[in-house]
Amino acid sequence: MLSTMQDIPLTVSRILRHGSTIHGSSQVITWTGDGAPHRRSFAEVGARAGRLAHALRDELGVRGDQRIATLMWNNAVHLEAYLAVPAMGAVLHTLNLRLPADQLTFIVNHAADRVILVDGSLLPLLAPLLPALDSVDHVVVSGPGDRSVLDGCRPRVHDHEELIAGRPAAYPWPELDEREAAALCYTSGTTGDPKGVAYSHRSIYLHSMQANSGESFATTPHDITLPVVPMFHVNAWGLPHAAFLSGTSLLMPDRFLQPAPLAEMIESERPTVAAAVPTIWQGLLEELASGGRDVSSLRAVVIGGSACPPALMRDFEEIHGVRVLHAWGMTETSPIGSIAHPPAGLTAEEEWPYRLTQGRFLSSVEARLAGPGGDVLPWDGKSTGELEVRGPWIAGAYYGGADGEPFRPEDKFSPDGWLRTGDVGTISPDGYLTLTDRAKDVIKSGGEWISSVELENALMAHPDVAEAAVVAVPDERWGERPLASVVLREGASADLAGLKSFLAERVARWQLPERWSLIEAVPKTSVGKFDKKVLRRRYADGELEVSEV
Amino acid sequence: MLSTMQDIPLTVSRILRHGSTIHGSSQVITWTGDGAPHRRSFAEVGARAGRLAHALRDELGVRGDQRIATLMWNNAVHLEAYLAVPAMGAVLHTLNLRLPADQLTFIVNHAADRVILVDGSLLPLLAPLLPALDSVDHVVVSGPGDRSVLDGCRPRVHDHEELIAGRPAAYPWPELDEREAAALCYTSGTTGDPKGVAYSHRSIYLHSMQANSGESFATTPHDITLPVVPMFHVNAWGLPHAAFLSGTSLLMPDRFLQPAPLAEMIESERPTVAAAVPTIWQGLLEELASGGRDVSSLRAVVIGGSACPPALMRDFEEIHGVRVLHAWGMTETSPIGSIAHPPAGLTAEEEWPYRLTQGRFLSSVEARLAGPGGDVLPWDGKSTGELEVRGPWIAGAYYGGADGEPFRPEDKFSPDGWLRTGDVGTISPDGYLTLTDRAKDVIKSGGEWISSVELENALMAHPDVAEAAVVAVPDERWGERPLASVVLREGASADLAGLKSFLAERVARWQLPERWSLIEAVPKTSVGKFDKKVLRRRYADGELEVSEV
Structure with a gap:
């Protein structure tokens, strides 16, 4: 009917x-x-x-x-x-x-x-x-x-x-x-x-409605949004369209994305909501420490694009009274998929564990975790899988060009049409996403997944370790096993067996790397991220000196 | 593409x-x-x-x-x-x-x-x-x-x-x-x-998203919504669906719609948003005056269904600290069409004229005023016409029954598909709707419209007038002219010529009724509204004693 x-x-x-x-x-x-x-x-x-x-x-x-x-x-x-x-x-x-x-x-x-x-x-x-x-x-x-x-x-x-x-x-x-x-x-x-x-048109309209909702930013004509994130990057996270739909004024930074002009424009134009990647906010925080600008007009600072250091979130809130809101998304998701609003009824301190996650999925965004074998995993806060999402503002294909058909690479879209995000993590029973790794960096060991990032974080907690990178290497028995590459601090005395013992107290036994390598520095990409491709290639080419520990 | x-x-x-x-x-x-x-x-x-x-x-x-x-x-x-x-x-x-x-x-x-x-x-x-x-x-x-x-x-x-x-x-x-x-x-x-x-499904989903937006109620899981308006009446203004979409808790009054239990449930369950017709709020206000219940949890009380007396709005705000939000809609509009949020940048006192209107149209709701000749009128706050609306949660037809086709009565839908609301009023340049009458009660006099409600309000401001109803009656020269039927207070001394002089100081000369009738009481419908059909019939049947003044 x-x-x-x-x-x-x-x-x-x-x-x-x-x-x-x-x-x-x-x-x-x-x-x-x-x-x-x-x-x-x-x-x-x-x-x-x-x-x-x-x-x-x-x-x-x-x-x-x-x-x-x-x-x-x-x-x-x-x-x-x-x-x-x-x-x-x-x-x-x-x-x-x-x-x-x-x-x-x-x-x-x-x-x-x-x-x-x-x-x-x-x-x-x-x-x-x-x-x-x-x-x-x-x-x-x-x-x-x-x-x-x-x-x-x-x-x-x-x-x-x-x-x-x-x-x-x-x-x-x-x-x-x-x-x-x-x-x-x-x-x-x-x-x-x-x-x-x-x-x-539909995806932009619905995404704008969602961005204006209480589940997201609840912006009104009484707000001023400052999109520091560029309009050439996923439509500035959809904020310009959302603002025009809700009558929210816009403060546009043009090419003045450096900490000093950002602090100046916030102080003088008094935006209420702002959005940028963590590095921008880190720079602004340092500027504010020296410059004494007033940024108290901001009621919410949205951070996305990569994980936000907890200290940055705390500093913004405790020093400047500005609440940081963690969000997750990507070009293929328009981009807003989840926002880390805490549940109702908690104290400010109880809210922190929720606020440090990648957030709770928004209405219209359906999520599931695909395990190593492609099976759908429970939302139990423990099972680790690749995040797959579905919804009216989620891509189902890529543009094929003026003469081409849309295309759906297998590693990007599941057979039943969900977007494979390439992000690996857990979902809690109440729907909060915690990302632990990128799918390409996860170690697929005997039907279980080992997070490279978790091993790295555990290792870097050792006082003698300056940097540590963990990558998957082929293993006859398990398919893949972790290789830990460690940069020691100058004058450090730790040996690899000691590092392994240190790690053994912090992660499950089956996750412990057998292969270890001491290196001078972790190779980095042009934007300063660990370049794990390089490490994997060096290992394959026999260029790393690897010890079995 | x-x-x-x-x-x-x-x-x-x-x-x-x-x-x-x-x-x-x-x-x-x-x-x-x-x-x-x-x-x-x-x-x-x-x-x-x-x-x-x-x-x-x-x-x-x-x-x-x-x-x-x-x-x-x-x-x-x-x-x-x-x-x-x-x-x-x-x-x-x-x-x-x-x-x-x-x-x-x-x-x-x-x-x-x-x-x-x-x-x-x-x-x-x-x-x-x-x-x-x-x-x-x-x-x-x-x-x-x-x-x-x-x-x-x-x-x-x-x-x-x-x-x-x-x-x-x-x-x-x-x-x-x-x-x-x-x-x-x-x-x-x-x-x-x-x-x-x-x-x-689409209209309910979109209406829910809108209800949850900053332009509407911006409800979140931190809110509790109390829909006093029945779920059998336009889906309780869409609030249950909206609440389920945003995780807003619901306080359901069941059959306890009397002022005393309402006051009790508000005090004990502390809802933040509530919605009902003015008579419910009037009753609650009286209950609060005597009962001493605490309703301060409410951050917004949504009133719709009919015009809300300004005194009621002021009392709620000034005595109980509860902000009343005027909204307009009807069964055919799902129902939320406009909400009287004031513009940004005004003082509380400057906000009042905006808050007393029927509100500003929401995104996804397009509005126009159709004049007496069917022409589209400007949004100038003066031109009076019938409100027509369009949008994804606005009806375009009525259900024809299990074996029937949907039907579109001419008086309900324009040839290009807009809903004719039957409401007559003005729209200000910034999009605020002020309703002055129902289309069926407007007097269509020589190509201009005269609001029966405005004449009634002006007449009822006279100290000797208990009630006044104005209806259109046929007129050879002008098509229609107003007939004023007046109920005098006991012991009042005013005569019709005096009332006409009183009115002449308050409305335009061409709007002044020539036909007057003194009656015992204005006939009412079962819900207490003026039943103007009865007056028009009595006039047509020659049952009213009418004076030319």
Whole structure:
């Protein structure tokens, strides 16, 4: 029996309409670094989005679902593109300006972007790439920056303000199928080519509703959100769309992501909610220790992207009265999957164990743990498996490019369609996720999983150990066994047998490594993470001196 | 270009799953009137919903989209039916126990209900109707009440607890199309047969997400919601579904809707959010004045259903520290359409004019005003028109019955599919709705609309006037003109010319009635509202003594 309700699609044009009318007086404040932040009302953003859509259609000939790329910082003009491009039926492709040049070139060509909207300050990054970007017909430059670097380039070059000037603010936003693609974001995978996730109008709308709910951030027009996380990174965790839907004002940091300007903009504009990766907050914390800025306007600081050091969370709360909220997600999950709000009825101290987890799954996000044999594990807080998720804002495939079909690599999607997150951990009976490792780093030993991270943490608790990395190595009997590579502190006296005894008191017997290696330093990736690939290769190549202990 | 996101339907089974797992420790507290409220966790509610679904399918043979009716107060068992019936693919039909017997019979037959779940306390209401309820095969009785009144009835009679006992808690909830009907609620229209609105899984899910958002009530597991508004009335304004989705505990008043038990349950169970029509709150306010109960746990009291007297709002806030939140909606809007949260940046006193409106439209609810000629009017706070709304939880038709097509009466739906609400008012530039009249009571005079309510309020401000009702009467020149019927206070000396002069200082000249009538009392409906039909008929029949003034 069909319902009698209206069949109204959930589209970005409705986010645009609601924010720019009902919440027309809410503000987008873009930091300029010159002491005079740029302010624009949601009503103006809506009008300028209409003008941009007219310019793209009428002047640049954008049609249908063509891809419009942005190479921009977090600012009001970027927000206008966020709304206008999907609302007109085109697809917004946010370019991660931190990708290496070859990957940027790959993703622009793979998406077949026709237009690139770019901040003037980023032209030195874009200009050298242009000769290899065959699909790009137009470059639209916004804000200050030396345009001469584009002289002689093949695409037509436009000034953003000149392009939209004088065009109508009202645009006949088409009624779209909510399952059509609205925005495209490529993962910056460390192996293989970047893979594109095509968010739908529906997924963006539902994710925005969730972000505005009490289970998430409960933002209202009385709030100001500061997305430090870039708009080219999973849509700034969905916060700009969510803010426009709820009338929450936005403080946009533009390119001023250093601790000093962040502290200054928080003190002067008084945002209530902010979001960034832990390194940003670590830097801000150090800045605050010296600078004496007031950040007490923040009622919630959302941290995600990687595990947050507990000391950082405590310091923010105890020194600055700012509550840190741990969240988990990834490009493929739009990204918000879980948030570490504690359960009701606890004291502040009892809340900590919950707040240090990756959080409780949000409504609309279903989770399960897949064990070593693919079996579904219980939520008992002990069984360790790979996290798999399902839901209306979770990817079910990757974008195949203009001429390709969507593709579903086996290591990323289960046969019944759940996303394999590559994250390994436990889920408590009340639904709190604790991640312990990445699936690729777990040691699969005789049908059980051993967390490399847990062994490393236990080892690094030894006073003589400076660093320790544990990787899986092949083993005839068990399939895989852990190899512990240890960096001793200068002048340390511990030997490997002593370290093994130390470890034996802290982990289960069957998890104890038999293979040990003393090394000079743990190899690191460009962003400072342990590069376990290198250790595994060195072991395979016989380059490590390994002792059986 | 299709997105790469998973296509996961928004279904009641997902609300059930999320609430009973992630929020399994949240509570449903049902008031019993005996000092020992009944407590049940969301996990237990989920398990019992599974058992109920098994009983309905395996024992009663419920299949497909058959309708399962409830004749119940707000309690935990009703909540279990709310979740189980739609989740298994059947359709929940909530019976309004305040409807006259003939209308109850009509709607059960129109919906072709196969099963009725009934509170034992309501058996005296149900038993006399059963002989005329041809489609009903089973009656399932829950809680205390004399079962003997059902002796000899045609349907099979079951005890709820016996029926579900021993059945599995896990049920294989089917994956449904989110546009399928989940729940059916009939309007209690004063004219014609009741009309059924069939809510979809999608509309219930989206409405729940909205109710949990910062734009609405921002409820979390730290809250307890008290829905005084009945679960047979527009799904208790959607609050039970919303609470289960967000893990908000529920305080269910069952049949204890009188001021004294309400005050007692609020004091002892400390709900944070409550919802009811103004008369309930008026009664509670009077009870509080005498009883000295503490209701300070309430952070928001939601009032809807009819306009709330400003004095009531002020008293709740100033005497009891409880903030009253005005909302607008109707059966056809699920029902939440607008909520009177004031804009940001105002003082408490500046907020009042906003809080006294019917509120600001929520995201996903689009609104427009249709003028006397059908033209769309501006949001200028002055232009008066009929409110029309559109959105994913707004009805686009009425249920046609088991063998009928959905139907769309012209006076209820515009040709382009918007719902004609029958409410007349203005919308301010920032989207606040102020209702001034019902469309059927507005006087359509020469292409302009005159609000009967505004004239009545102006007249009733005269010290000699006890009551005044204004209705439209036919006029050769203007189409319609207002007729003012006035009830004078005992011993009052005012004459009609004096009243007209009084009115002339308060309303525009062209709105002034020429026709006046002194009457003994304004005719009232069964619920105490002015019955303007009667006045119009009396005028048409020449039964009123009318003066031209």
